[in-house]
């Protein structure tokens with residue numbers, strides 16, 4: 129019988145795929161406004177089942193850094209549907225195999241919550257960006273600790289992490305980004321209410337090297 133550890137990556141791929149329409153409604157307008165100006169080559173960290181691919185212009189060359197192989201088939205299918213040239217790297221964002229200053233644009237959405245070392249991933253993103261290159265991010269972050277939501281996030285942390293393959297509900301990702309040494313950081317904070325879903329507030333923005 130498969131162990132729960134071997135089932136979790138597949139469960140996560142299935143959940144992400146199922147959540148795509150909800151995420152599109154929740155984040156679509158923000159993503160559309162920013163993604164339309166992306167250059168013809170993009171590196172995406174942790175693209176999952178390909179929720180962002182619908183916002184890239186057809187013909188865009190996407191290097192997808194996705195360590196979960198269960199995501200690769202839906203990712204390939206989404207890229208084919210959208211007319212994108214996709215190259216998948218089965219790697220973690222903490223150790224990218226891309227050269228210094230080789231990417232004009234990096235995208236990462238709902239991923240710094242899931243990585244083992246967010247500061248290391250952001251340092252890697254900064255390393256591969258060209259001078260003036262941009263990193264577009266959308267992340268959920270910790271609610272203030274003394275609020276009801278903050279308490280719920282800490283209470284739910286264990287089962288949530290299990291169900292969503294390592295996702296942390298209460299990370300101070302905004303602080304990680306502020307400390308990362310980008311030349312400019314433009315960050316908008318918003319609260320999203322999805323019934324029963326504790327992953328908010330969110331930060332959305334752009335960092336420039």
Ligand SMILES: C[S@@+](CC[C@H](N)C(=O)[O-])C[C@H]1O[C@@H](n2cnc3c(N)ncnc32)[C@H](O)[C@@H]1O
Pocket residue numbers: 144151173174175176177178179180193194195196199219220221222236237238239242243244295
């Ligand atoms: C919550 S999903 C988000 C997927 C997609 N970006 C979205 O917005 O729907 C987190 C993704 O990050 C990936 N991931 C987890 N750890 C990672 C790491 N260390 N480096 C890169 N990606 C990672 C997971 O496999 C998963 O695809």
